[in-house]
Every structure is written in structure tokens, then in C-alpha cells.
Amino acid sequence: MRGEVAVIGGGIAGVLSARLLAQLGYEVTLFEKSGRLGGCAGSFSRGKFPFNIAATTIGGLFPGFPVERIFQLLCLCPQERVNLTVSVPTFWIKANEEEAYLTPFEEDLLTVLINFCRMKPKPAKKLLKDIKFSLSGLFHDPYFHLNGAKSKLKTLLYLTPLILNHGIYYRKSALPYLKEITQNDIHPLTLKLFNALSLITAQAPLEEVSVFTLHLALGYSLTGVGTVKEGNEALFSYLADGFDFFLNTPVEEIGFSEKEKVFILKVGKERLLFERVVCAIPVLENYNIFSDELIRKYLRTYEKLVSPFSAITLYGVIKNYEPKASHCLLLTAETLDGHTSGNYLVSLLPVNLEGETTYSFTLSTHTPIEFWRRYLNDKESYRTKKEELSKGLKKLLLSELSLEESQLEIFDLATPITFNYYLNRMSLGGIPVTLSNSIWKVPGNLSPRTGLYLLSDQTLFYQGWIGISLGLLNLYRWWEDAGF
Numbered sequence: 001m002r003g004e005v006a007v008i009g010g011g012i013a014g015v016l017s018a019r020l021l022a023q024l025g026y027e028v029t030l031f032e033k034s035g036r037l038g039g040c041a042g043s044f045s046r047g048k049f050p051f052n053i054a055a056t057t058i059g060g061l062f063p064g065f066p067v068e069r070i071f072q073l074l075c076l077c078p079q080e081r082v083n084l085t086v087s088v089p090t091f092w093i094k095a096n097e098e099e100a101y102l103t104p105f106e107e108d109l110l111t112v113l114i115n116f117c118r119m120k121p122k123p124a125k126k127l128l129k130d131i132k133f134s135l136s137g138l139f140h141d142p143y144f145h146l147n148g149a150k151s152k153l154k155t156l157l158y159l160t161p162l163i164l165n166h167g168i169y170y171r172k173s174a175l176p177y178l179k180e181i182t183q184n185d186i187h188p189l190t191l192k193l194f195n196a197l198s199l200i201t202a203q204a205p206l207e208e209v210s211v212f213t214l215h216l217a218l219g220y221s222l223t224g225v226g227t228v229k230e231g232n233e234a235l236f237s238y239l240a241d242g243f244d245f246f247l248n249t250p251v252e253e254i255g256f257s258e259k260e261k262v263f264i265l266k267v268g269k270e271r272l273l274f275e276r277v278v279c280a281i282p283v284l285e286n287y288n289i290f291s292d293e294l295i296r297k298y299l300r301t302y303e304k305l306v307s308p309f310s311a312i313t314l315y316g317v318i319k320n321y322e323p324k325a326s327h328c329l330l331l332t333a334e335t336l337d338g339h340t341s342g343n344y345l346v347s348l349l350p351v352n353l354e355g356e357t358t359y360s361f362t363l364s365t366h367t368p369i370e371f372w373r374r375y376l377n378d379k380e381s382y383r384t385k386k387e388e389l390s391k392g393l394k395k396l397l398l399s400e401l402s403l404e405e406s407q408l409e410i411f412d413l414a415t416p417i418t419f420n421y422y423l424n425r426m427s428l429g430g431i432p433v434t435l436s437n438s439i440w441k442v443p444g445n446l447s448p449r450t451g452l453y454l455l456s457d458q459t460l461f462y463q464g465w466i467g468i469s470l471g472l473l474n475l476y477r478w479w480e481d482a483g484f
């Protein structure tokens with residue numbers, strides 16, 4: 001054994017980093033506040049029905065993409081142990097009477113650009129070529145360690161090929177680029193779809209993102225997007241092997257002893273000492289957990305980067321239904337009084353019931369956080385708002401998916417207040433990847449204290465499986481070079 005490490009938080013970031021450190025020979029203990037692993041990407045069951053909590057898709061599974069590289073690094077093949085398969089088609093997109101399919105195949109993306117987005121073949125082909133080019137940027141491990149002259153220089157050298165190749169797309173704004181390649185001929189459906197995909201991938205609307213981000217958003221299905229049929233919890237149980245983890249065990253405070261150079265974790269009545277800690281919680285919303293003013297001050301400077309969006313998620317069951325894809329993206333004008341973006345992602349999991357085609361679903365949509373703070377101390381209005389939204393979303397589902405009332409059963413609705421209660425976060429995505437958030441403006445995975453590493457969707461770029469895998473590859477590269 002090479003020493004003891006604490007990992008705080010059992011979401012994607014915590015579980016993947018704990019597994020990697022255990023594989024590297026460290027004795028790892030993971031502390032998770034809630035009653036299950038997975039965080040926003042976990043799942044729960046109600047009777048025989050599994051429900052993914054928020055993240056329903058696992059992108060980057062094709063060779064060379066970040067999640068596949070992480071699984072390789074961990075010598076894992078989850079596909080052999082859980083029903084993780086790349087979804088074909090990946091997304092069924094519906095906007096009123098119009099529909100389209102995104103799949104892992106380039107030809108289908110081209111068809112969507114031409115038929116659904118009404119792009120002329122020449123600009124559509126140019127866009128597809130550019131998307132593939134930008135996606136190849138994900139084959140590159142990041143190395144963003146901008147503290148210290150030596151590390152700055154190394155980062156620069158390491159990133160030079162990437163900057164030379166893709167730099168122009170990092171700095172250029174997506175909308176003028178689209179106007180340029182289409183010669184100002186942009187159909188409203190293009191804007192609607194691109195805006196929805198940009199919000200889902202980068203937590204930012206189309207007008208704020210760079211060309212690179214737009215490309216990644218449009219090319220997401222080409223990275224190999226999978227679903228775990230039995231719900232994501234099965235995947236987390238598989239990943240959580242080789243290290244100790246404690247559920248329902250929140251870390252209440254993280255201190256640092258200058259004299260002994262150890263971190264002091266307050267867990268219940270105990271104070272536990274660790275030389276190294278991976279903090280895998282949404283740190284920008286939880287920096288008060290640090291009693292060490294150096295870290296607090298450091299993280300506070302990034303607080304403004306927290307995404308202004310959260311999510312509303314509706315859970316339920318659809319009976320006697322033949323879905324067109326595992327994920328339906330509904331582009332509508334219904335924002336439920338401004339509480340939602342008008343875009344709804346309905347992700348389905350099959351439930352084996354005799355003779356019936358039954359699916360449990362998670363419907364998710366963006367919601368501005370500012371709408372919800374008022375309900376933190378007003379339980380009565382909150383309950384009324386929840387009921388109102390639940391009814392509104394049910395009505396929307398019935399009409400959008402052409403369902404009979406008897407086919408649809410609603411189980412529950414989660415709001416930013418729910419997520420705050422269970423997962424210590426209201427913002428439910430990573431740092432918005434906008435033109436103004438460049439690499440030196442995000443916290444990154446190192447911290448001002450040697451031995452304290454930061455890994456969550458609030459530290460590097462992009463969120464979810466792909467973003468966190470990039471962050472972990474970043475840390476791995478640092479550990480290889482500088483030691484743990």
C-alpha cells in the first residue's frame with residue numbers, strides 16, 4: 001500500500017477517482033453524504049421500476065474518447081457486467097410535426113442538418129467536417145496546470161498542437177460562424193435545435209458558446225452514447241470495487257494542519273487525518289466546508305462561474321408504448337411560465353413486464369436557479385408550485401407523445417430544492433463553457449494545498465461523464481509527472 005487517501009463525494013468524479021487511486025495502490029476511503037453512489041448520475045428504484053436521477057446518457061464510449069480512455073486506464077469493461085450499450089438511434093428529436101434522429105453515424109447527422117435544419121448540402125457538409133475535426137480534440141488529454149512557472153510552460157508546450165489545430169474554434173463565436181457558413185440562411189429549427197444541444201452540453205445558450213463547444217454539442221451522439229438498461233446504479237456498483245466507501249456519511253468540515261501537513265476531516269463525531277484528499281463534491285457551491293481560509297478564498301474567487309441553471313426532473317412510467325429511441329428531445333414553445341427552457345429530454349428504461357411494453361422515464365428540463373431560492377423557506381408555496389409543474393409536465397407529455405391518460409403514471413418530481421437537499425447543490429451542471437470562460441478562468445484540478453485535489457463538474461470544462469473523465473485524465477497526467 002502506498003498510503004491512505006480520502007475521497008469526498010460518491011458521484012462520477014468520486015467513484016472514478018477512488019477506483020483509479022485504488023488501482024495505483026493507495027488505500028482509499030470514500031465518504032458519501034447520501035444513501036447511494038452516483039450523485040446526479042445515479043439511479044433509484046421504486047418497486048420494479050428503475051429511474052435515472054438526472055444524467056441518463058453516458059457519452060464518449062467509442063475508442064479514443066475520454067470515457068473509453070478512462071475505462072481502458074482502469075482496465076474495465078463495464079459492457080461485460082452491466083447492460084451498457086450504445087443507443088441506436090440515440091435521440092429522437094421532435095418539434096411539432098417535424099422529427100429527426102441523431103445516431104452514432106455521420107450520415108444521419110448530415111441528414112438531420114439537411115432535412116430537419118434545412119441547411120443546403122454544401123454548408124451542411126462543411127459543418128459536419130468541422131464537427132468531426134473538433135471532436136478529435138477530445139482524443140487529447142488535457143493538461144491545464146497553470147500554477148507555477150514550470151507547470152505553465154509545460155502546459156503551454158503540451159497544448160501547442162491542440163491550440164494550433166483547434167485554437168481558432170475556441171475563440172470564435174458560434175453564431176457568426178453559422179451565419180458565415182450558411183451565408184445568413186439559418187432556419188428557426190436550426191436555432192432551436194442547436195440552442196437546446198448547446199444548453200444540454202455546455203450549460204450555455206447558443207449565443208454565448210464558441211464554435212468548438214457548438215461542434216461538441218452537435219457531435220455528442222458520434223462519441224458513442226450509451227445507456228445502462230437496468231439504471232446507472234448497476235454501473236456504479238460495478239465501478240465501486242477495490243476501495244472502502246461509506247454511505248450516509250457526510251464530511252462536515254475539511255481542515256488543514258500547517259504543522260503536521262495533514263487534512264483533518266470532520267465526519268460525525270470523529271476527526272480523521274489524511275495526507276491526501278480528493279474533493280469530488282461540487283466545490284464552488286460548497287467551499288464553506290473548508291475551514292482552511294486559503295482554500296476558501298481560492299474557491300470563492302470562482303463562485304461566479306456556477307451555472308445559473310438547474311433542472312426539473314419528472315419521474316414516471318409509460319405503458320404499452322413503442323418508443324422511437326431511448327431518448328426523446330422535445331423542442332416546444334411551452335416554458336410553463338418561464339420555469340423551463342421549453343426543451344424536454346425524456347429518457348426511457350425498459351421494464352420487463354408480462355406482455356406489456358412498459359418504460360420508466362426521467363424527463364429533464366433546464367430551469368433558472370433564481371426562480372427557486374424563494375421556495376427555500378416557504379414550504380407551502382413550494383408544494384403548490386411542484387403540483388402545478390407536475391400537472392403541466394404531464395399534460396405536455398400526453399400531447400407530445402400522443403399518449404392516453406391510462407398509459408401514463410407520474411411518480412415524482414425533483415426540483416433544485418430537492419437536489420440541494422439530497423446532493424448539496426442547486427446548480428446541476430458543470431461550469432458553463434462560454435467564450436468568456438477560458439482555461440485560466442476555471443479552478444482546474446489542483447488546489448493551493450499540496451495533496452488536495454479537486455475533481456467534479458465544477459472544476460474543469462464540460463460536465464458529466466466526458467467532462468469529469470477529462471478532469472481525471474488531467475489529474476492522472478499530473479500524478480504521473482509530479483507524483484501524488
Ligand SMILES: Cc1cc2nc3c(=O)[nH]c(=O)nc-3n(C[C@H](O)[C@H](O)[C@H](O)COP(=O)(O)OP(=O)(O)OC[C@H]3O[C@@H](n4cnc5c(N)ncnc54)[C@H](O)[C@@H]3O)c2cc1C
Nearest residue numbers: 009011012013033039040055056057251428456457464465
Ligand atoms: C438533468 C440533468 C441531466 C444530465 N444529463 C447528463 C447526461 O445525460 N450525461 C452526462 O454525462 N451528464 C449529464 N448531466 C451532468 C452530470 O449529471 C453531472 O455533471 C455529474 O453527474 C456530476 O458529477 P460529480 O461527481 O461532479 O458531482 P455530483 O453528481 O454532484 O456528485 C457529488 C456527490 O458528493 C456528495 N456530497 C456532497 N457533499 C458532500 C459532503 N459534504 N460529504 C460527502 N459527500 C458529499 C453528493 O451527495 C453527491 O453524491 C446532467 C445533469 C443534469 C442536472
